[in-house]
Amino acid sequence: MNFEQFLQYIFSGITNGSIYALTALGFTLVFNATQIINFSQGQMVMLGGMTAIAFHGAGVPLWACFLGAVIVVVVISMGLEHVAVRPLLSKGVLAQIIATVGASFVFETAAMIIWGRQALALPAFSGERPIGVAGATVVPQTLWVVGLTVVIVVALQIFYRRSLFGKAVRACAVNPSAARLQGISYRKVVLFSFALSGAISAAAGVMITPISFMSYSSGALLGLKGFAAATLGGLGNPVGAVAGGFVLGIVEALGVGVVSAGYKDAIAFVILLLVLFIRPVGLLGARVVTRQ
Amino acid sequence: MLKLHEVRAGYGRIEVLHGLDLTVRPGEVVTIIGANGAGKSTLLKTISGLVKPSGGSIEFAGESLASLGVEGIVSRGLVQIPEGRQLFGPLSVEENLELGAYVRRRRGRPLGEKLAWVYSLFPRLQERRRQQAGTLSGGEQQMLAIARALMAEPSLLLLDEPSMGLAPIVVRDIFATLRDLNREGLTMILVEQDARIALSLAHRGIVMERGRFALEGEARTLLEDPEVQAIYFGQRKAGNVRAMEPR
């Protein structure tokens, strides 16, 4: 592998890594508020992409497709909270997790019925003409993906650190009953976390569709990658989720370069297993959540 | 100010509180003492809405609390400091305080003014305002728990064992602050295992046993009650904490 090729793999790794990072953030937001691992997270990403494709097919301009897809998935995610999570509150986290597994099948089947089995694409946000960088090339969509990911991550950080409601969400992650005693509505925080997680997942889905297509079944793999990234960064740690996403993306891309493209998807799985065996708290350390 | 009538509550099918009557007047400090598992914390949680009563009625400032959630109850000025402090450990001292004022984010005194007030009560907290709450010493954590509750501008404060695990000198400081707060008009229900220090602050005391009020009276009377002395000023605690002068 010469330098140009190496750079090319890094670019591709950062692009996919952005998507994994956003998906991992989706997992983290819901996990922190509820201790639930939302197994339909990947399907949210898929639904984001598919919905944008549907809007585009109806002649809607791309930016509005983006916005529309985010709104639709936010509504779906809040619906999931209402239908599958809230009613099971007293049954415990495991029942809720199983409900999200069920939801993932529902989303996948619905997508197959609506859009069929073929992979669909969306035009790139601003043209396809590659840009040369130090001998390697990137398509403009890559810049969109990475740029928007950075914007989302920074905006989230500001929200959680600076705004009172952001702090209230963090407080609920630490200790829900103490948060309620401060007058914070735990239900609102949970609903909000599902909404935000849906929005971020949808954005990821819309951004990646022009590069790698989307089909009804794409969600499972995206979900696995996102979960591996979240675990790698330490489940419940948002900074770790983002870092885990980029590490996974780059390792995966280099693995393709060094070993073979056939093993690409196995790499996430191997990393997930290695983390669970060797360092279950992830690279940056999981947030230890104790509940009263 | 607060009126409980025949209040029953518990967890699942197990009833812990077996019909309690209690009236707290404005400006009063009422202490509830009793052994482990008597139901003291359950009583406070029932008043603050964390535990739903299975019978009876609770009235605060003339309004029934039955239909209000925890948030509604806090916003009316009935604020609980839970057992074991329950701070937001990874958040900074000041963020904990800001969240204490969450319920008054739209009305009430300006945040900066309230911060200055609680920092004047507990200067140690101001020195450590950027520190993670979980890394404070036990005494500082209890101060923060009280300060956080004060940020909600309570008119009735429920305190669950504020002396737990603290050195006597720290306990004395904290109780001196509580006494000052009460002199300024803050009403309190104080749950304590340390009967001596609790009765030294309170106007009235209630001894709780297995979900019932076994004994009630003026703090001074209870302090001198031979039965109370025998049970609650036993060897275990009496030597432990130097009590304040009874009022």
Ligand SMILES: Nc1ncnc2c1ncn2[C@@H]1O[C@H](COP(=O)(O)OP(=O)(O)OP(=O)(O)O)[C@@H](O)[C@H]1O
């Ligand atoms: N969440 C819960 N679920 C089930 N039972 C509980 C729960 N919390 C308390 N109990 C039970 O209710 C009874 C009263 O507990 P409570 O915490 O009110 O006692 P307490 O008087 O505050 O004791 P302590 O002095 O040890 O704090 C105990 O028997 C306890 O086991």
Ligand SMILES: [Mg+2]
């Ligand atoms: Mg207790």
